[in-house]
Amino acid sequence: MNAPRKFNTLVISVLFTFLLFLIFSCDDFKSEEFNISEKDNQACAQLPDSIQDPNSDTLKIIAQPFKILKVNKALTAFDTSWVDSNVTENVSVILDTLTAKGLEVKVIPDTAYWLKTLAKEINSYFAFTPATGAVIFYLTESVDIILMTTDTSVVKPSNQNMPYETTSGCTVIINKKTEPLIKTRLEFSTPDEHYLLKLMKNDGTKSDSIKCSVLAM
DSSP: OHHHHHHHHHHHHHHHHHHHHHHHHHHHHHHHHTOOOHHHHHHHHHSSSEEEOTTOSSOOEEEOOOEEEEOOSOGGGTOTTOOGGGGGGGHHHHHHHHHHTTOEEEOOTTOOEEEEOOTTOSEEEEEEEOOSSEEEEEESSOEEEEEEOTTSOEEOOSBOOOOHHHHHHSEEEETTEEEESOOEEEEEEOOSSOEEEEEEEOTTOOOSEEEEEEEEO
């Protein structure tokens, strides 16, 4: 007579234990799944147009201190032979020219760039000095990037996946709608000292004015 009761008690105990396991497992999953990484969060803090003044005791909002790099003319305006198809053959002299014009991107932890590109040009070029073996580019527009070396080698991203945590954890409100702030995230292995950075707009690029953060991995 007591067997069915013992069996029912055992079933209830097993089900209760399984339920507790599911609850705690879900909690652990949520805490791990939706936390933006420290590096991506650092870039997220650098890219909004405005920030809270770190030197003010009040909630004073100031403009983000971007380093502005404005492309005033196409690469061929410096030399008519510097068309896209010949760029890899002239990397060294192009680097010298862009550096002299101040169109140089560096890895500076507390500095983000505001790249103002030409509206009629799909491709924009910048000198790039990583000073580290690997970097991550974060950009507020959908773009493509490759790096070129002085020996004509072309370096493509080693990883261009966008973590869901970054998409959901770093957002901005535009026209009353919440959108991801970081549209492009690219990882590069950068063992060389200097590169020619080629930024290419694509079908997803909406603006010629692009915010960019570059961090060492």
